[in-house]
Amino acid sequence: MDITLPPRLMPVFAALEQAGARILLVGGAVRDSLLGLPVHDWDLEVSGLSENRLEACLAPFAAHRVGARCAVWVVAGAEIALPQSGGIPDPHLPWSIAARRRDFTVNALAWDWRTGQVLDAVGGLRDLQEKRLRMVRPDTFVEDPLRAFRAARLVGQLNFHLDAASVGICQKLAVALPELPAERLRKEWEALLLRGRNLRRAWDALAQTGSIQAFPALAALQAAPQRPDAHPEGDVWIHTGKVLAEAAKLRQDQPARDIVLMLAALLHDLGKAICTRRDARQIWRAIGHEQILAPATLFLSRYFPGAHLLSQIIPLLRWHGAPHALFHAQAGRKAYARLALQVPDRGLLLDLALADAQGAGHRDVPAITSTREIWQQLGLWETLPDALLRGEDLLDLGISPGPRLGQILRSAYQKQVLESHRDRRVLLKAMRGLFPELNLPGAPSC
Missing domain, CATH: 1.10.110.30 (Hydrophobic Seed Protein)
Incomplete structure (x- = not known):
């Protein structure tokens, strides 16, 4: 068997072999290569060298050691370790014994770089086939x-x-x-x-x-019913699984983008476990579930912390049902413009709304096409327009820095987008009717 290694690893392999090491590629890289899947993790097990000798060989490649006890180094995007038994490094431990400490049999396969042989001590090849x-x-x-x-x-x-x-x-x-x-x-x-x-x-x-x-907020979805006519697939747990599968089809091999979409798909209906009730006709309804954001915020804050990621995902959760609601209400263009202002990425919102609909069994989703077309017509699809009024403009008009200045700027931008303003002077004139302080005597007309 032949496995193509990343070029960045070749100098490391050469140095190790020159030092007399036996190099085994282990774990997911062997498994995925045998399955014809992309390799994401490169893990090496090196035998025949002492701990000090291995560290000296890796030093020229800016390797850094991880863990206080285990003899593991990270170098060139790979993890390199000595064989271990009971947590104790043993440079001469045979693979047949070292393999016993691995988790699953398909991860206990090794590939000898020198011979090209796949080593299977625990039946991993059979499990891979089955x-x-x-x-x-x-x-x-x-x-x-x-x-x-x-x-x-x-x-x-x-x-x-x-x-x-x-x-x-x-x-x-x-x-x-x-x-x-x-x-x-x-x-x-x-x-x-x-x-x-x-x-x-x-x-x-x-x-x-x-x-x-x-993850209690996610586990609670298993007990959250849905109205059968809108969700024939079953409860919120089943629905979320289907939405995840549909969202996965919309991944673009762009991790920073895709993780936002997938986390939004995972968390989009957490509110249903809290607010689902029977109405007067004994029909299950989850009115306002998009507004219950605390469980999702808690999950993200613990496992995916960071203001940037939070600011991208929470608006998607809040507005994921809006494209369908606007379409069925035959809303006007201003309502669609207002929605465009609510989310940092309109494409991601439509992807989430599409996955949500398809997860409920709807293949034809005209609301998505309609929303995209309206945003394109309004010039709000790919990017939002630059602000006509900026902070320095308001400072020139005598507005002092502070919360009020920010309030005026936000209001001006919303008015600009919702009313399709293209001229700064016209926008400023409209804003003077809302904020008296913009009418200072002798103030320039911007």
Whole structure:
């Protein structure tokens, strides 16, 4: 078998081999290469060198060591480690023994760079062929609770099934997931959402392994009913799984963009678990669920912290139903212009609205086409217009810096967009009717 390595790793390989090391490519890189999938993680296991000798070989490549006890280095986008047994590095440990500490059999495959041979000590090749995810050994598998979540993630990423024995162990492990650092869980969520090939299977595997119980707001979706005529697919849990699958079809292999879309798909209906009630006719309704944003904000703040990401996702959650509502209400162009001002990325809003509709079984979604066409006609599709009135203009008019200046600027920009102003003087004249302080004696006309 031949695996094409990243060019950046070749000097590292040459230095290690010159030092007398045996180099094994291990884990996901071997698995994905055998499956014909893109390789995302390059992990190497190096034997035949002492810990000090390996560190000296890697020093010229700006390697940095990770972990206080484990002999693991990160260099050129790859992780390089010595074989270990019981957490203790052993440069002479055979792969057949080292493989026992890995999580799943399909991740316990190794590729010898020198010979091109695939090493399989635990039946990983057979499981790969049968599309089965199976733990290597129960006694070592339980060392890391994160493996319960990873099982669900890999089920969706590989489109495999999880064997029964592994399910039982994962359910016991999942109880400890809330105790793990949020950063470790974030990485698994990110991989699940960005790499998943079968998101519905991954979503159900989160429930199957018990991992979803670590995220109460998401687990609550399993008990949230929906009106059958609008959502024949079932409850909010089933709907969310379908929306995730539809959103995955709209990924563009742009991680910064795609993670916003996928997180919005994951969180878009959290409010339904809180506000769903029967109306006077005993029909389930979730009126106002788009306005219940606290559960999503809490999830993002813990696992995907950062004001920028929050500012992108929360408006999508708040307005994901608006394109459909405006279309069915036959709203005017000003209403569509107002919606355009609510979200940083109009394309992402329409992608989320489309995935939401298709997740409910609607293939033909005229509201999406109509909204896009109206925004294009208004010049609001690709980018919003530059502001005609700027802060320096208001300072020249004698407005002092402070909250009031910001209020006037926001109001001016909204008026500019909603009324399609193109001339600064005309806009300023309209604003003087709203803000008396713009009518100072002798003030320039901008």
